[in-house]
Amino acid sequence: MPVVDVGLLAAPAFSLSIEVDGTLRYAGVNGSLCQLTGLDARDLVGRTPSECLSPEIASHVETQYRHCLKLGSIYEYEEHLDLPGGAKWWRTALSPILDPASGHAIGLFGMASDITDRKRDELELRSVAFKDPLTGICNRRRFDRDLDLAVSGALEAGRVFALVLADVDRFKPINDTYGHAAGDAVLQELAGRLARGIRSTDRLARIGGDEFAAILWVDSEEATGEAVQRLRGELDPPIRLPGQTLHVGMSLGAVLWRPGMTTAGMLASADHAMYREKRAIAA
Secondary structure, three states, rough: OOOOOOOOOOOOOOEEEEEEOEEEEEEOOOOOHHHHOOHHHHHHHOOOOHHHHHHHHHHHHHHHHHHHHHOOEEEEEEEEEEEEEEEEEEEEEEEEEEEEEEEEEEEEEEEEEOOOHHHHHHHHHHHHEEOOOOOOEHHHHHHHHHHHHHHHHHOOOOOOOEEEEEOOOOOHHHHHHOOOHHHHHHHHHHHHHEEEEOOOOOOOEEOOOOEEEEEEEOOHHHHHHHHHHHHHHHHHEEEEEEEEEEOEEEEEEEEEOOOOHHHHHHHHHHHHHHHHHHHHOOO
């Protein structure tokens, strides 16, 4: 018998019973839940999560159920589940069902709401907040956060990385001579080339008007040098704009993280290396 008659509820709901040995079995699911998840009540009721769900999802939901029972109170959380009805974000509220006589939990009652649209809006807003509108790569705000995380990871787990700063050489004359639209097109092209020169696990950002930065997951000076050379190879060819072919250079400065280095120290070292190269080009 179902622990709770969830069929009387309009909102997506389900219940589980707890057997003497602690096994959790679905006792009831209502039509609203089945419609949204694509699951069939006949495949759920009377079965454990591992008997009717994929191993990954079964492990996840049973962990949540056990956590609620351990708390002994209402437990709410958000989760992303890829079910037959499609991948959706859910907000789930669980509550233990207690035996009036003993006070012990004899089941669980759950209600879920589809929050996919809200979550998508949140993710889009977050993406906008961290994206440079001109080039489409990360902005300074995201870069600062990523660099802090990289340094923290290096300090705690010894995961070494390199920081590369890149600045366009003589960018102002490009704007003055060809116009700001051409300058924007140059920055977009350079951002694309830098992105092609790094790996998918690395991070690239535009941190100023004509200045870019990359966090590269390399672990030696040699690997850092090779990564910088790859970037130079992408940047060397001329940029072709409508009616114009421009030879645009970029000065690069790189530093490999060493024990004791802070974010400020890394930025200062990379900036110094970059402007040392820029001075050499201008000489």
